[in-house]
Amino acid sequence: MTQDDSFATLLAGMRPRLHRYCARMTGSAIDGEDVVQETLIKALAARSSAADIANVEGWLFRVAHNASLDFLRARARIQEVPLIEDMEPGTEGPQPDIVAIGFRTFLQLAVLQRCAVILKDVLGHSVEEIAQVADCSVPAAKSALQRGRQRLRELVAQGGDRHQPVPLSDDDHERLRHYVAHFQAGDFDAIRRMLADDARLDLVNRLKLQGRKEVDFYFTRYAEAVHWRFALGAVEGRPAMLVYDARGPMDRPAHFVLLTWRAEGVARIQDYLFAPYVMETADWVRLDPIS
Numbered sequence: 001m002t003q004d005d006s007f008a009t010l011l012a013g014m015r016p017r018l019h020r021y022c023a024r025m026t027g028s029a030i031d032g033e034d035v036v037q038e039t040l041i042k043a044l045a046a047r048s049s050a051a052d053i054a055n056v057e058g059w060l061f062r063v064a065h066n067a068s069l070d071f072l073r074a075r076a077r078i079q080e081v082p083l084i085e086d087m088e089p090g091t092e093g094p095q096p097d098i099v100a101i102g103f104r105t106f107l108q109l110a111v112l113q114r115c116a117v118i119l120k121d122v123l124g125h126s127v128e129e130i131a132q133v134a135d136c137s138v139p140a141a142k143s144a145l146q147r148g149r150q151r152l153r154e155l156v157a158q159g160g161d162r163h164q165p166v167p168l169s170d171d172d173h174e175r176l177r178h179y180v181a182h183f184q185a186g187d188f189d190a191i192r193r194m195l196a197d198d199a200r201l202d203l204v205n206r207l208k209l210q211g212r213k214e215v216d217f218y219f220t221r222y223a224e225a226v227h228w229r230f231a232l233g234a235v236e237g238r239p240a241m242l243v244y245d246a247r248g249p250m251d252r253p254a255h256f257v258l259l260t261w262r263a264e265g266v267a268r269i270q271d272y273l274f275a276p277y278v279m280e281t282a283d284w285v286r287l288d289p290i291s
Helices: 003-026 029-045 056-074 110-121 128-132 139-159 170-185 188-193 216-226 276-281
Strands: 195-203 207-210 228-235 238-245 255-262 265-273 284-286
Touching: 003 029, 003 056, 003 110, 003 276, 029 056, 029 276, 056 110, 056 128, 110 128, 110 139, 128 139, 170 188, 170 228, 170 238, 170 255, 188 195, 188 216, 228 255, 238 284, 255 276
Parallel strands: 195 265
Antiparallel strands: 195 207, 228 238, 228 284, 238 255, 255 265
């Protein structure tokens, strides 16, 4: 195995852990995966220098942290946070109740607090590692961890962790209903006719294609498989086809497919078949029975 192959294997193995970090930093399982992809692109571009880094995992989280901040700045939600160093709280182990708190609640924390709590309580990193990732002092990391934990628990106690799903518009619901009905009937020719000429496919964690002809082959995989079951749904308020695997438990989807429309048809398909860890943390709702 070459050095490049070894590095690629490391990145693939780290992807779910990076997603757990980025999803909570951005407040979204979907946006978190976009940031993970950006992180891996940057990491691959810098792989020659990474060979000399003693703690490659810590370096990857530093890249993911900076990519998350870039994303938040672009979304105009980031707040500048002073690195407070006037406290030296204890550094007890990860707090299990923190893991169950919703992503959007994490967004209400200052950035350094968010970083510290995710790395410590969700991913099990040390305070020293937090300081390396966030590029701050160890006392600042300790302070941020304690303050972040305290603030999260206050928000939960105040009901700030409750989330009401955003309903789909009537137009989105109707278009999604037609799309899923064709999948349920196995009428993939009808689905192909729904595509815009410049439709884009993002088979997340595998490949990207653009154009009706290039995307065409994608449906063959579903046409040949007999174990998938499909339902209307929404993921983080976005129209989605929920995909269930009849060979396993049917209480939750195995993965999902996001759909974006323009007037002329389906403009983008984002299929998370090869990124099942996104489904594990996504905020989803089913809108019809499974078929």
